[in-house]
Amino acid sequence: MSPESSRGRGLVTVERVAVWGLAALAVAGLVALVVGPGADLRTSAPSVTIDGEFDAETGTVTLTHAGGDRLTETSTHALELVVTDADRNRSTTLTWAEADQLPVESGDTIVLDDPGVDSDDDGSYLDGDVSVGFFLDSADTVAVRWTGRPLGAPGERTTTLGTVRLGNATG
Numbered sequence: 001m002s003p004e005s006s007r008g009r010g011l012v013t014v015e016r017v018a019v020w021g022l023a024a025l026a027v028a029g030l031v032a033l034v035v036g037p038g039a040d041l042r043t044s045a046p047s048v049t050i051d052g053e054f055d056a057e058t059g060t061v062t063l064t065h066a067g068g069d070r071l072t073e074t075s076t077h078a079l080e081l082v083v084t085d086a087d088r089n090r091s092t093t094l095t096w097a098e099a100d101q102l103p104v105e106s107g108d109t110i111v112l113d114d115p116g117v118d119s120d121d122d123g124s125y126l127d128g129d130v131s132v133g134f135f136l137d138s139a140d141t142v143a144v145r146w147t148g149r150p151l152g153a154p155g156e157r158t159t160t161l162g163t164v165r166l167g168n169a170t171g
Contacts, residue, residue, distance in 0.1 A: 046071060050144045050162030058119035059136055060128055061112040061166060063096075063144065070105040071097070076148040077156065079104055081112060083132045086139035094130045096144065112142065138167035 046069035053062045063081070065071075071079060079096040096110050113119070113128030114136040120127050143163040149156045 044150060045146060045148075045157055045159040046075070046150075046161070048144075048146075048161045050164060052142060052164030052166075054136070054138065054164075054166040056136075056138065057117075058127070059114040059117040060119065061136065061142055061164070062109055063112065063142065063164065064109045065104055065106055067106050070103050071146065071148075073099045073102040075150050076102055076104075076146065078147045080145045080147070081110070081130065082143040082145055082160075083112065083136075084141045084143070085134050086141070087137070088134070092132055092134075093145075094132065096130075112136075136166060140166045142166070 048068035048071070049066040051064045051066040053064075054060075055062075076097075076099065078098050079102075081094045081096055082091050083094065084091045094112065097104050110130065111128035113126065113131050114134060115125045115131060116135045118125050118127065125131075141163055144161045145158060146161050147156060147158045
């Protein structure tokens with residue numbers, strides 16, 4: 001073996017250092033995606049603030065997406081309202097938006113009404129965007145329920161984004 005060839009093998013070249021450095025950065029990046037703070041963001045349900053206002057005179061509840069994540073068709077399958085009648089302890093589920101009605105974002109509202117008041121005097125008691133089949137009062141609640149699959153999550157999830165008690169201005 002010549003002295004030149006043995007020196008060539010043990011030599012640390014700039015190219016070798018660069019290749020090893022890039023490989024280490026790639027591995028560190030993959031580890032950060034899997035176990036770092038980004039993993040929680042990819043698989044968690046959206047974070048949304050829901051405000052609600054109950055008008056007992058008109059029998060309506062106005063719900064507003066007051067801030068937080070934009071709900072898009074990419075990860076959201078349905079956005080529902082679960083209205084609970086406190087007097088009878090029973091609930092009904094209504095649709096705010098399905099995938100083809102998205103996005104729902106900050107500032108968007110939906111008006112829920114009961115069949116007790118024709119607030120616009122048009123002869124129809126269904127004056128809101130959606131209507132519940134019982135009279136609303138201040139003890140009732142409306143929960144906004146999200147169903148979808150966050151990016152990177154293994155399956156579909158359902159979570160409550162916010163609950164409004166009708167006796168309160170906001171939930």
